[in-house]
Amino acid sequence: xTRSGFGKGLLEAxxxxxxxxxxxxxxxxxxxxxxxxxTYPHRFFQVGVAEQNLVTTASGLAHTxxxxxxxxxxxxxxxxxxxxxxTTICYNDQPVKICSTHTGLGVGEDGATHQMxxxxxxxxxxxxxxxxxxxxxxxxxxxxxxxxxxxxxxxxRLTRQNLPQVTKESSKFKIGKANIxxxxxxxxxxxxxxxxxxxxxxxxxxxxxxxxxxxxxxxTVKPLDEKTILQSVKKTELVITAEDHQVTGGLGSAVAELLxxxxxxxxxxxxxxxxxxxSGNYKELFNKYKLNSKRIVExxxxxxxxx
Amino acid sequence: xxxxxxxxEIRKDMLIMLNKAGSGHTAGPLGMTDIFTYLYFNFLKVxxxxxxxxxxxxxxxxxxxxxxxxxxxxxxxxxxxxxxxxTLRKLSSPLQGHPHRTQLPGIETTSGPxxxxxxxxxxxxxxxxLDKKPNRVVCITSDGEHQEGNTWEAILLAAKYKLNNxxxxxxxxxxxxxxxxxxxxxxxSLKDKYKAFEWSxxxxxxxxxxxxxxxxxxxxxxxxxxxxxxxxxxxGKGVKFMEDDYTWxxxxxxxxxxxxxxxxxx
Numbered sequence: 001x002t003r004s005g006f007g008k009g010l011l012e013a014x015x016x017x018x019x020x021x022x023x024x025x026x027x028x029x030x031x032x033x034x035x036x037x038x039t040y041p042h043r044f045f046q047v048g049v050a051e052q053n054l055v056t057t058a059s060g061l062a063h064t065x066x067x068x069x070x071x072x073x074x075x076x077x078x079x080x081x082x083x084x085x086x087t088t089i090c091y092n093d094q095p096v097k098i099c100s101t102h103t104g105l106g107v108g109e110d111g112a113t114h115q116m117x118x119x120x121x122x123x124x125x126x127x128x129x130x131x132x133x134x135x136x137x138x139x140x141x142x143x144x145x146x147x148x149x150x151x152x153x154x155x156x157r158l159t160r161q162n163l164p165q166v167t168k169e170s171s172k173f174k175i176g177k178a179n180i181x182x183x184x185x186x187x188x189x190x191x192x193x194x195x196x197x198x199x200x201x202x203x204x205x206x207x208x209x210x211x212x213x214x215x216x217x218x219x220t221v222k223p224l225d226e227k228t229i230l231q232s233v234k235k236t237e238l239v240i241t242a243e244d245h246q247v248t249g250g251l252g253s254a255v256a257e258l259l260x261x262x263x264x265x266x267x268x269x270x271x272x273x274x275x276x277x278x279s280g281n282y283k284e285l286f287n288k289y290k291l292n293s294k295r296i297v298e299x300x301x302x303x304x305x306x307x
Numbered sequence: 308x309x310x311x312x313x314x315x316e317i318r319k320d321m322l323i324m325l326n327k328a329g330s331g332h333t334a335g336p337l338g339m340t341d342i343f344t345y346l347y348f349n350f351l352k353v354x355x356x357x358x359x360x361x362x363x364x365x366x367x368x369x370x371x372x373x374x375x376x377x378x379x380x381x382x383x384x385x386x387x388x389x390x391x392x393x394t395l396r397k398l399s400s401p402l403q404g405h406p407h408r409t410q411l412p413g414i415e416t417t418s419g420p421x422x423x424x425x426x427x428x429x430x431x432x433x434x435x436x437l438d439k440k441p442n443r444v445v446c447i448t449s450d451g452e453h454q455e456g457n458t459w460e461a462i463l464l465a466a467k468y469k470l471n472n473x474x475x476x477x478x479x480x481x482x483x484x485x486x487x488x489x490x491x492x493x494x495x496s497l498k499d500k501y502k503a504f505e506w507s508x509x510x511x512x513x514x515x516x517x518x519x520x521x522x523x524x525x526x527x528x529x530x531x532x533x534x535x536x537x538x539x540x541x542x543g544k545g546v547k548f549m550e551d552d553y554t555w556x557x558x559x560x561x562x563x564x565x566x567x568x569x570x571x572x573x
């Protein structure tokens with residue numbers, strides 16, 4: 001649950017940084033900011049079910065030097081309040097942190113209305129905005145701390161579901177710096193959030209088939225770590241991207257924009273293919289929509305056969 | 308300070324600027340000239356030499372399209388040279404078509420899309436309270452903006468947090484782009500609506516400096532809730548052929564119209 005890690009990291013950051021304030025739109029429990037609210041009641045603002053007000057009030061708070069974390073579900077923020085984020089936070093250049101949980105098919109049973117699959121596309125198109133999705137609890141905790149240190153707007157994309165631990169306490173987390181989790185020679189797998197663990201699994205299976213895959217955890221979609229990606233791709237010349245997001249406008253698109261201009265190579269973007277989700281257990285959904293290690297292995301084999 | 312004379316000069320400079328720009332809004336800025344003149348010359352603690360003075364009062368303009376009046380008043384107050392006014396809406400000008408915070412001293416927020424100013428003013432007011440600072444926040448908003456849901460979200464929030472450091476001034480000019488507010492989407496009594504939302508409410512003639520002064524003084528003293536001043540204004544105020552004509556909402560005067568207007572403003 002990257003939302004739990006977020007809650008922990010937020011508390012830790014808030015201990016030393018008194019400027020951190022938190023706003024919630026009636027989802028303090030679900031977004032894991034309740035502990036913050038209990039510990040720092042004066043720095044917590046409950047705005048009710050009002051996502052437009054959530055981010056615009058945050059913009060005003062930032063104007064007085066506060067570092068606001070505006071929290072709710074991603075379907076509502078940035079789903080509901082895109083214009084307010086665009087004008088009063090990004091164009092206005094106020095360092096508000098839009099921290100949204102319940103992203104992608106990973107939401108599960110609540111169904112398609114709440115399975116936000118377009119948020120990376122929305123947020124990464126905005127000038128000034130930084131876009132991050134951690135791959136596990138530990139990374140979410142580190143991200144929650146790091147975003148308080150950059151004087152820029154940030155979109156932090158978090159999951160409802162538990163994610164297997166991929167990173168270690170000692171793993172470095174630097175905004176804009178992708179982490180190579182597995183070194184490889186034949187193909188590069190660039191993944192984000194809940195697709196990082198399946199990518200490592202896929203790399204294990206590919207190894208058995210004699211294919212050496214490099215796995216990159218690209219937690220920051222914007223600014224994209226061009227250097228790390230290009231270095232890897234110059235070596236492998238084949239790329240797969242994987243994300244719990246529409247194939248339009250997400251991590252895959254960001255990588256495609258880079259590679260098509262600087263190092264054109266065969267690329268497969270794995271994500272949700274122009275569809276809405278549905279209710280179900282998230283693991284079942286990931287299998288039905290083919291966001292799993294089996295799919296990554298298949299696509300890798302295909303790329304290697306075809307090229 | 309002769310406020311009337313000052314407002315007259317501001318109206319003239321503003322019309323010259325709008326004529327040069329060739330596009331923009333005329334009626335709203337003319338209607339709010341008296342209030343802006345009063346605020347910047349008699350009420351707000353602001354320092355043109357130190358626009359980001361931490362002890363300043365904040366003016367949040369919600370309906371950004373009336374920025375010509377704020378630009379002209381800021382220039383008269385000395386925030387930037389009056390020569391800047393001739394660059395309104397031109398390439399590379401700090402005077403953008405809608406105000407942009409990072410580009411022009413004295414502008415507290417970027418605005419244009421309607422309905423988010425009161426929220427931002429609430430955020431500033433909350434931040435000041437958190438730091439136990441006495442600075443005041445004034446938010447200028449239009450009546451048309453009360454058709455936006457975001458506005459009412461903010462009105463609820465200000466009452467919840469008893470933001471007594473916030474004064475909202477509603478430009479009740481009864482026009483919007485497509486016509487009269489009461490035809491487009493009736494707003495009825497904003498006074499009653501704000502009262503029901505537990506705000507301190509006053510209604511004034513937005514062109515009467517004595518009424519403006521009294522209302523602001525009273526609003527300043529209210530300590531238990533946020534204050535709103537519903538200012539009845541005449542769009543196009545000061546230029547007869549522009550007054551109360553909604554077609555002047557979003558256009559600027561031609562050379563002939565400017566000459567006629569300036570004749571009237573002598």
